[in-house]
Amino acid sequence: MSSNTIFLILLAAIIAIMMAFFQYYYKNKDRSRTDIILTFLRFLSVFSLLVLLINPKIKSNVIENVQPVLNVLVDNSTSIAYAKAEEKVTSFVSEIKGNKALNEKFDINFYAFSDILKEQDTFAFIILETNIVKPLQELQALHKEIVAPTILITDGNQTQGSNYAYYKAKYPIYPVVVGDTLQYDDLKITQVNVNSYANLNNNFPVEIFVNYDGSENVKQNFTVSQNGKVVFRKVLNFSSENSSQKVQFNLEANRIGIQNYTCTISPLNNEKNTVNNSKNFSLEVVNEQAKILVLSAVNHPDIGMISRSISSNKQHKVVVENNLNKNIQYKDYQLIILYQPNSKFKKIFEDIETVKANIFVVTGAATQWNFLNSAQPFFTKKYVSKIESYVSIFNEDYDEFINEDIQFADLTPLKGYFGEIKFKVPHKTILFQRISNFETKNPLLATFSLDDRRGAILLGSDIWKWRMQKHVEDNSFKQFDNFFNKLVQYLSSTRKYDRLEIEYAPFYYANQNVLIKAQYFDATYVFDNEGSLVLTATNKATKETTKIPFTLMGNHYEVLFKDLKPGDYSFSVQTEDKSSIKYGSFLILPFDIEQQLSTANTKDLKLLATSSGGDFTHIDKSEKLFNKLTNDNRYKIIQKSKEKIQSLIDWEWLLALTLLSLSLEWFIRKYYGKI
Numbered sequence: 039m040s041s042n043t044i045f046l047i048l049l050a051a052i053i054a055i056m057m058a059f060f061q062y063y064y065k066n067k068d069r070s071r072t073d074i075i076l077t078f079l080r081f082l083s084v085f086s087l088l089v090l091l092i093n094p095k096i097k098s099n100v101i102e103n104v105q106p107v108l109n110v111l112v113d114n115s116t117s118i119a120y121a122k123a124e125e126k127v128t129s130f131v132s133e134i135k136g137n138k139a140l141n142e143k144f145d146i147n148f149y150a151f152s153d154i155l156k157e158q159d160t161f162a163f164i165i166l167e168t169n170i171v172k173p174l175q176e177l178q179a180l181h182k183e184i185v186a187p188t189i190l191i192t193d194g195n196q197t198q199g200s201n202y203a204y205y206k207a208k209y210p211i212y213p214v215v216v217g218d219t220l221q222y223d224d225l226k227i228t229q230v231n232v233n234s235y236a237n238l239n240n241n242f243p244v245e246i247f248v249n250y251d252g253s254e255n256v257k258q259n260f261t262v263s264q265n266g267k268v269v270f271r272k273v274l275n276f277s278s279e280n281s282s283q284k285v286q287f288n289l290e291a292n293r294i295g296i297q298n299y300t301c302t303i304s305p306l307n308n309e310k311n312t313v314n315n316s317k318n319f320s321l322e323v324v325n326e327q328a329k330i331l332v333l334s335a336v337n338h339p340d341i342g343m344i345s346r347s348i349s350s351n352k353q354h355k356v357v358v359e360n361n362l363n364k365n366i367q368y369k370d371y372q373l374i375i376l377y378q379p380n381s382k383f384k385k386i387f388e389d390i391e392t393v394k395a396n397i398f399v400v401t402g403a404a405t406q407w408n409f410l411n412s413a414q415p416f417f418t419k420k421y422v423s424k425i426e427s428y429v430s431i432f433n434e435d436y437d438e439f440i441n442e443d444i445q446f447a448d449l450t451p452l453k454g455y456f457g458e459i460k461f462k463v464p465h466k467t468i469l470f471q472r473i474s475n476f477e478t479k480n481p482l483l484a485t486f487s488l489d490d491r492r493g494a495i496l497l498g499s500d501i502w503k504w505r506m507q508k509h510v511e512d513n514s515f516k517q518f519d520n521f522f523n524k525l526v527q528y529l530s531s532t533r534k535y536d537r538l539e540i541e542y543a544p545f546y547y548a549n550q551n552v553l554i555k556a557q558y559f560d561a562t563y564v565f566d567n568e569g570s571l572v573l574t575a576t577n578k579a580t581k582e583t584t585k586i587p588f589t590l591m592g593n594h595y596e597v598l599f600k601d602l603k604p605g606d607y608s609f610s611v612q613t614e615d616k617s618s619i620k621y622g623s624f625l626i627l628p629f630d631i632e633q634q635l636s637t638a639n640t641k642d643l644k645l646l647a648t649s650s651g652g653d654f655t656h657i658d659k660s661e662k663l664f665n666k667l668t669n670d671n672r673y674k675i676i677q678k679s680k681e682k683i684q685s686l687i688d689w690e691w692l693l694a695l696t697l698l699s700l701s702l703e704w705f706i707r708k709y710y711g712k713i
Contacts, residue, residue: 213647
């Protein structure tokens with residue numbers, strides 16, 4: 039307790055004595071024993087009240103022992119069940135729980151992981167996909183300030199995410215390998231590359247990678263078939279030196295619609311796992327192609343990004359033009375992208391208005407807003423000569439087309455002039471602006487419409503960084519390109535809305551969730567969030583039918599089927615009044631991706647252990663791992679000193695004492711007629 043507090047308590051006692059003395063002794067000639075009691079009660083009530091106001095506290099230092107954290111990550115995917123290692127994993131976890139030395143040294147947390155991370159210590163091994171990098175990243179974010187080594191119990195086979203072998207971990211990782219570590223001769227199709235769309239009567243390219251694990255020279259047949267008919271065949275030669283083959287060929291797109299194919303490499307005589315000898319792929323054959331024109335007077339990486347992203351969809355053909363004086367037939371294009379317009383675009387805007395073309399305006403630091411405000415009839419911007427960085431915030435209520443948040447808030451800020459944009463035509467915002475930590479309702483990306491025309495504006499440059507960042511995170515451009523091409527598809531469409539739109543994948547793996555999305559619009563083509571949609575799915579072979587209603591999910595409806603049996607399904611989506619109906623079909627393949635990986639991936643697990651400073655262990659050698667962790671001097675119990683401030687009084691009791699003393703004083707004075 040500080041000297042200042044002691045002084046205040048003494049001062050409170052003096053004040054209480056003086057007030058009691060003044061009340062009952064000063065100029066009081068008829069003193070009695072009753073006055074002594076009343077004086078004490080007055081002193082007690084005043085002193086208690088003053089002490090309540092002072093609220094004295096004492097400070098003390100508390101020494102606290104902080105254990106290092108030990109995270110135990112358990113692979114909860116079906117690959118553990120296929121390896122018949124469930125009992126071993128469960129037993130290993132029980133050994134950790136029962137190890138006295140480990141529990142005394144570490145604060146142990148148990149997690150199950152597959153495609154997501156969950157804190158739990160019981161495991162079912164039923165999840166169909168594995169992502170090892172993601173849970174490691176989540177744990178590192180969770181334990182930023184404390185020592186937290188990780189035991190990773192897995193077969194090392196992952197079906198999602200980037201390669202974990204060289205993951206830069208903050209603390210050591212100790213992989214514990216599960217499953218068969220022996221290497222068998224094996225042929226497998228590892229990857230199929232094919233475009234999502236092809237044009238009718240054109241040839242489309244297919245690229246397939248086949249890997250061989252073995253030491254003998256082998257010659258095997260590779261085939262691609264559609265509806266049981268072989269459409270491509272080739273003999274492949276493998277050896278220990280030539281263990282990988284890239285097969286490239288073209289197929290003809292001769293029918294409109296979704297086309298499904300199966301590629302197969304014939305199995306070896308002694309091959310243990312033949313599930314991975316086949317892969318399915320599909321694409322949609324269309325009879326139309328939208329032509330997109332990109333016009334720019336400046337050189338910028340965004341131009342190349344826009345071209346490559348749009349070209350990833352074979353429904354779109356991109357033409358990039360830097361010569362703005364060239365005579366262009368704008369009516370031949372379904373969408374014109376105007377990149378950072380300036381006064382050189384004057385005639386271009388006039389010609390565009392003549393043919394009433396759809397436009398997508400991208401602005402940035404090189405945009406001349408004085409010109410742009412007067413060159414088109416859709417929007418104006420009051421701006422200041424200051425370049426601002428805008429972080430994007432996804433608008434979940436946007437309903438012009440089905441869209442998804444690709445973690446826009448985590449993407450690199452875009453750059454553009456500071457100011458507020460005002461639309462002269464109906465518009466809807468896809469992305470809002472956030473400046474520093476302040477979220478605004480100003481659009482960063484918005485679409486607008488006027489009569490039969492559609493348009494969009496992006497109020498920032500450097501979008502090329504978004505595409506590159508998503509590739510770094512996902513090891514693929516697919517997520518960003520899907521978003522960008524949905525926007526381009528919407529803008530380049532010249533047809534009226536169908537009142538009912540659906541979105542789904544052509545095939546799924548067995549036991550994988552089947553997700554089908556839909557949008558329903560009212561008679562004025564405004565998204566109807568009170569619609570009632572029902573999906574009816576029928577197995578074509580068994581004629582078994584399943585009905586399930588759609589659920590509203592923000593700007594769209596969706597249905598999630600679980601545990602559908604493998605087979606060929608047709609389905610219909612219709613409104614309750616049957617005024618609108620759409621049809622589709624999908625395949626459920628009779629195996630899941632986890633089943634294709636028959637042996638443990640010891641190579642990458644060893645690399646992960648080495649790069650993180652941990653150690654690689656087999657699940658049968660638990661004592662070796664436990665001893666290493668127990669004896670490792672990097673993991674020590676840390677003593678932390680905390681200053682603890684504690685009140686010396688219990689204000690409730692002291693307040694009660696004050697009220698009691700005041701009440702007794704009043705009662706005694708009343709009894710003896712001193713009031």
